[in-house]
Amino acid sequence: MPEPKHLDGEPGSLGTLLRAALPVVPGVNQLPGIRKGPASAFTGLAYAREGVVAERSRVDAYAAVCGFPRKDVVPLTYPHMLAFPLHMAIMSDADFPYPAIGMVHVENTITAHRAIAVGEALDVTTSVGAPRPHAKGVLLDFVTTVTGEGATAWESTSIYLRRGRTIDGDPAPGLMVPDAPTGGVEWRLPADLGRTYAAVSGDANPIHLYPLTAKALGFPRQIAHGMWTKARSIAAIENRLPAAVTVEVAFKKPVFLPGTVAYAARRDDAGWTFALTSPKDGSPHLLGRTR
Incomplete structure (x- = not known):
């Protein structure tokens, strides 16, 4: 896996969403910096954010929408919010061979090693390797690690399906x-x-x-x-x-x-x-x- 790229700009900005959409626009998707490379050449990509703070206002707003109580630790699923901009950065990167539009989230696994405090500063890294075969296309595993106080506090794997041409190999059974x-x-x-x-x-x-x-x-x-x-x-x-x-x-x-x-x-x-x-x-x- 290559060294992680560092996410630039404000996560979730309009620019990020536009970059995610451009690869499906005919003509525009052939421009340098937007044109996707061949899937056969893709071996992996990673992005990172450092010193990300789980802010009280954002944690509370998320908890209210999802039905969690207000606490001094973040909901179990909240660190995914810190990783999602990295998912989008990877999908929007010209080296990633598939457009973000059309990626289907089919499975998600979260492992919490400890509770994460509201206000805690965290380092977040997401990586994805080469695609895996699937009966309807290919699967891509987005693996996130959240580190705090010098140790891994939280991990997740989001599996996305890209429908279309598959690759050689035997598909692994799903969850x-x-x-x-x-x-x-x-x-x-x-x-x-x-x-x-x-x-x-x-x-x-x-x-x-x-x-x-x-x-x-x-x-x-x-x-x-x-x-x-x-x-x-x-x-x-x-x-x-x-x-x-x-x-x-x-x-x-x-x-x-x-x-x-x-x-x-x-x-x-x-x-x-x-x-x-x-x-x-x-x-x-x-x-x-x-x-």
Whole structure:
């Protein structure tokens, strides 16, 4: 893996979003600095941010949107907000062979080694290696490490699917969550949830914002962010989780907004198993487990 590049500019700025969109614009996508290189030549890329502070106002705003209580430590999923600008920087880099638009977040694993205090200064690094084969295209593993007080405090792996031509090799099986619970409490999600979450996360992908912008990218109307569904699911059991924990989820069917989902969680000897499903037919939107 090459040495990390350092993120320049304000994370989540309009410029970052424009750079992410330009590689799908015909003609513009052939300009130097925008044109993507061949996937066969890509071996890896990394970006880093140093001294990033988990600010009280931003942590509280995020917690309120995702259903976490206000505490002096950040919610389990919050460090993803610090890493997301690095995800976007990698996807917007000309050396990364795939446009950001069209990347589908299919799985996410978070490991917290300890609680992170609000106001703590952190170093954040995200790296991605060569693509892996998938039946519908390729998978890319975005691996994030958050360091504080000289040691790793938090880690995550976000797996993105890029649909299209695959590569040689045998696809690895995805996350399996057998016997996940169904039914449970119903959550009614408002039409503006995607815009509300975008405001606190910086993830303003058009598929989450309005019916018109979602339709332009092939969806009948806007959909909820996958990481919101994970955060909200964890918030429902966060007071029963230890400070050091791993939470794995697979994102299945999109959650259309406005909409209603059912949340259920079950504890066993290994940890918690939980799911977001359709109240109509029990089909899964998200399957998860802790350990």
